[in-house]
Amino acid sequence: MHKKSPLTKVQVLRARARANIDEGAVTAGYAADRTAVLRLLDESLATELICVLRYRRHYFMARGIHSQTVAQEFLEHSNEEQGHADRIAERIVQLGGEPDFAPDTLVRRSHAEYVAGDTLAGMIREDLVAERIAIDSYRDIIRYLGDEDPTTRRLLEEILAVEEQHADELADLLVAFPAEIAEPALAGAHRQR
Numbered sequence: 001m002h003k004k005s006p007l008t009k010v011q012v013l014r015a016r017a018r019a020n021i022d023e024g025a026v027t028a029g030y031a032a033d034r035t036a037v038l039r040l041l042d043e044s045l046a047t048e049l050i051c052v053l054r055y056r057r058h059y060f061m062a063r064g065i066h067s068q069t070v071a072q073e074f075l076e077h078s079n080e081e082q083g084h085a086d087r088i089a090e091r092i093v094q095l096g097g098e099p100d101f102a103p104d105t106l107v108r109r110s111h112a113e114y115v116a117g118d119t120l121a122g123m124i125r126e127d128l129v130a131e132r133i134a135i136d137s138y139r140d141i142i143r144y145l146g147d148e149d150p151t152t153r154r155l156l157e158e159i160l161a162v163e164e165q166h167a168d169e170l171a172d173l174l175v176a177f178p179a180e181i182a183e184p185a186l187a188g189a190h191r192q193r
């Protein structure tokens, strides 16, 4: 006796592919709730953009405090978050959505916060908190997606791995630049103003 194949028949695949061709990459087999996925991607995009800006600010501030090592790390993270934002925006378009870069609603849509920070240790700590928020929210979304949208899941898994790297690097920096050392350096930076 033949077991029913779990795969869709070729004729059905072909017919479905022709119907709703204007939907591009979104096919009848797309199992996830597209509206929900687009909303989660929108929040992730906002989170990445907030992280780009926060790391950018921290890069210039750390340079002012004459801490080249930390500044370099902030700049690298800022650029990598920009890369994440671009990949998420690209996926939003593939799913038939529109990436929202509107600055006035960014903070509200983002999971992570924009904290300016005014000491080296303070900036590192805030960045670590933001990374930990991103890590948990990506992990949640990945679990939610399950097998229903493997492409988005894989994209977010790749981003998650980088956020974990970021958090790890920041944790190391926090050990190397504890608050006691960073505070006087900042006082110096303030005096220069």
Ligand SMILES: [Fe+2]
Pocket: 048, 051, 080, 081, 084, 159, 163
């Ligand atoms: Fe990121």
Ligand SMILES: [Fe+2]
Pocket: 051, 077, 081, 131, 134, 162, 163, 166
């Ligand atoms: Fe990150």
